[in-house]
Amino acid sequence: MLVASLAAVSFLLGATPRSDEQPPDRSYLFPIQITGVEVRVDDAGQVFLDLDGIIPNGCSRFEQVVQSREGNQISVQVLARHSGAEVCTMIVQIYRDTIAIDGPLPAGAYRVDVNGVARDFAVGWPASTDS
Secondary structure (H helix, E strand, O other), rough: HHHHHHHHHHHHHHOOOOOOOOOOOOOOEOOOOOEEEEEEEOOOOOOEEEEEEOOOOEEEEEEEEEEEOOOOOOEEEEEEEEEOOOOOOOEEEEEEEEEEEOOOOOOOOEEHHHEEEEEEEEEEOOOOOOO
16 A cells, blocks of 8 residues: 555655756747848948848747858848747837848859849949849
8 A cells, every 4th residue: 555655655756846947948930021132232342231121920029140151142031039929919029120241242143032033133243133
């Protein structure tokens, strides 16, 4: 009987969360919806992106910008983190930022993709093109 009682107490203690345990992290990253990309190039070949976008709800916040370049193709990911909450205010947040592309870039024609919104531009030529 004592063994059964100890086993029951042990089971109950194991099933009760301890106060020092953290709940599981249910947050996740997702790309911000980009609504506008303007490309600016200075005389030294440094490229800046003026970004506009939308973060869809009150449970999400801007997290980070990740960029990579392969040849003349530049990829920029603008990411937000959702808290993982099941219920969120449905209030759109406006995202505006200016980011510098890792560089300066050598003269040439480039394409930048920011969360699926692409722009062509040139560095070191008379005028940058923004399409």
